[in-house]
Amino acid sequence: MSDESGNAGKILTAFVLGAAAGAAVALLFAPAAGKETREFLTEKAREGREKAAEAARQTREVLARQRETISGAIERGRDAYREAREKETA
Numbered sequence: 001m002s003d004e005s006g007n008a009g010k011i012l013t014a015f016v017l018g019a020a021a022g023a024a025v026a027l028l029f030a031p032a033a034g035k036e037t038r039e040f041l042t043e044k045a046r047e048g049r050e051k052a053a054e055a056a057r058q059t060r061e062v063l064a065r066q067r068e069t070i071s072g073a074i075e076r077g078r079d080a081y082r083e084a085r086e087k088e089t090a
Contacts, residue, residue: 008062012055020048 023044027037 009059016048016051016055
């Protein structure tokens with residue numbers, strides 16, 4: 001599961017960086033009036049913040065699920081150890 005979440009994070013990061021690079025190239029090759037450029041940059045910055053917030057939310061969800069999985073595995077391991085110890089002493 002950690003490989004899947006790691007790959008998802010890499011893909012999302014690559015997507016966001018690609019979007020930023022595309023926006024920069026668009027500005028360089030298709031210059032617009034100052035006001036239009038400022039509006040464009042403001043909109044892209046807002047979109048970037050939204051995407052970053054969504055990525056952070058998804059990361060928190062994945063980490064919470066992994067934490068639950070690990071906690072459950074540890075608890076099952078403790079139970080198995082206790083049962084094995086009880087069988088040895090009985």
